[in-house]
Amino acid sequence: MEENIPQLYGLVLAGGKSTRMGSDKGLIDYHGVPQREYLYALLNDLCDKVYMSVRDKQQATELTGFDCILDNNQHRGPFNGILSAHRTFPQVAWLVLACDLPLLDADTLRILVKNRDDRKIATSFATNESGLPEPLVTIWEPEGLEQSLTYLKTAESSCPRKFLINSDIHMVHPEHDEVLYNANSLADYQFAKSKIG
Numbered sequence: 001m002e003e004n005i006p007q008l009y010g011l012v013l014a015g016g017k018s019t020r021m022g023s024d025k026g027l028i029d030y031h032g033v034p035q036r037e038y039l040y041a042l043l044n045d046l047c048d049k050v051y052m053s054v055r056d057k058q059q060a061t062e063l064t065g066f067d068c069i070l071d072n073n074q075h076r077g078p079f080n081g082i083l084s085a086h087r088t089f090p091q092v093a094w095l096v097l098a099c100d101l102p103l104l105d106a107d108t109l110r111i112l113v114k115n116r117d118d119r120k121i122a123t124s125f126a127t128n129e130s131g132l133p134e135p136l137v138t139i140w141e142p143e144g145l146e147q148s149l150t151y152l153k154t155a156e157s158s159c160p161r162k163f164l165i166n167s168d169i170h171m172v173h174p175e176h177d178e179v180l181y182n183a184n185s186l187a188d189y190q191f192a193k194s195k196i197g
Helices: 035-044 056-062 078-088 106-114 142-154 160-165 186-196
Strands: 008-013 049-054 068-070 093-098 122-126 133-140 170-172
Touching: 008 035, 008 078, 035 049, 035 093, 035 106, 049 078, 068 078, 078 093, 078 133, 078 142, 078 160, 093 106, 106 122, 106 133, 133 142, 133 160, 142 160
Parallel strands: 008 049, 008 093, 049 068, 122 170
Antiparallel strands: 093 133, 122 133
């Protein structure tokens, strides 16, 4: 890798409350292990370092053996974990994954990493159907995260997708949209399990 390209770290967003699912999405077993551990292992093969983004109580009780970054609770929603990681290591790019993406696999993530454009503020997967960036399967460059801090000072919404839609990003489309399927309810879980077999 060229020296001027920021290192790529991985971040599993495991600090959410999972209210719609009714149980912690990071603990759901789709692949023989809790989903957050499955994603951590996928990132470990692609990134220079990998971290779990967690709430304070989680780290104390559940996550021995994993490198963690605690949410600093300065922002709402996913930006809380993403920007906590950015503050910890401001010079690196972050490949960010949410725990509600059970059909993601190593081949899909390799496509994203291979197509990374570090001259843009982010490289984001987008479904072919919607054409909208998926902020929680995205490589966020350090400059993009700095811009998001400025954006959040005046934005009415803390939605990372809205920020990406209005920014200079590189979008990558998967071969099959299904790999970006979000599982946020029991019915979604059952559908994902049927696809995984």
